[in-house]
Amino acid sequence: MALQDTGTDTDRFVREWHDWHERHESARADRHGFLAITGVHWLTGEPERFDDAPGAWSTGPDGVVVTLDDGEELVVDGSPVRGEHRFGVLAERGGAIATWGDAVIEVAKRGGLDIVRPRHPDHPLRTGYHGTPAYEPDPRWVVTGRYATFDEPRPTTVGSVAEGLRHVYEAPGRIDFELEGRALSLTAFPGLLVLFTDATAGDTTYAACRELHVEAPGADGTVTLDFNRAVNLPCAYTDFATCPLPPAENRLPVAITAGEKIPYERAR
Structure with missing residues (x-):
């Protein structure tokens, strides 16, 4: 009214x-909001590495998989993960969050496709934002x-x-x-x-x-x-x-x- x-x-x-x-x-x-996104990476069945996230990423019938090299580590649900980690099949408009140092790695499904979207607090779009x-x-x-x-x-x-x-x-x-x-x-x-x-x-x-x-x-x-x-x-x-x-x-x-x-x- x-x-x-x-x-x-x-x-x-x-x-x-x-x-x-x-x-x-x-x-x-927010330091990990969408202004901090540094890229959107569309996953395929072929493992691929990205400059703004650790590991080689791929997807398939069993969902999203990341394979981390020696010395690489993510934190998922509060626990460190190394080597291969399976995020599983994601729900549409759903996803998972992993942390990597001060960055957040968003793993999500949009329009039936799996993506990785890293969020770095020092991204210029965020640090230069003024309303x-x-x-x-x-x-x-x-x-x-x-x-x-x-x-x-x-x-x-x-x-x-x-x-x-x-x-x-x-x-x-x-x-x-x-x-x-x-x-x-x-x-x-x-x-x-x-x-x-x-x-x-x-x-x-x-x-x-x-x-x-x-x-x-x-x-x-x-x-x-x-x-x-x-x-x-x-x-x-x-x-x-x-x-x-x-x-x-x-x-x-x-x-x-x-x-x-x-x-x-x-x-x-």
Whole structure:
């Protein structure tokens, strides 16, 4: 439900937004967050070594395997591993984490393919990060909608910023709402995650996608979409991301001048 636009309520709304965005920025700049990714390596059946991770990596029917040379070591689940280590078959959008000195080695499955993504805290993208520009928070972009659950989750295939990659989500429902006098709808993914673009995409906001997390609906199905809290996905910052693109119905024909803008790193 939108806040009343009184001076006191608006001041509180603005303070709460700035507090939230500061926490979001802090999490984004975590020493092992996506800004620390130094490469994305697509695994095959042929063992391969990479400059930013130890060992020779491969994948097959039994999952991801790394073979470490003498003197090489990873820490997995708190225990050091040497020689051959099997991560097993990974779940889609799941993965495992290993540590190597002050770096983290992410092992994951995206679009049915296994990848290795090392994260080094001293990566220049992270150490040089100085925040993301955003529109000033405005209560008029807090919109009440209604969540409609599908009879059964709908498998929804979307593209990716990674060429040739496809993501499949089991969409549980959609959110209907009005904005600027227009009836609009957004397909929601699990956790009421909404991926969308609008008429600002490629102009003031990142062209590929933004995301918005929506809290659980009320007993009557109402939800609140606070577009002030629309944020960028990792692909807005790094070329080593595999972010999904929004489904076609989530490309809104209105300009939502709220939320995060194109990162400074992409505007150069």
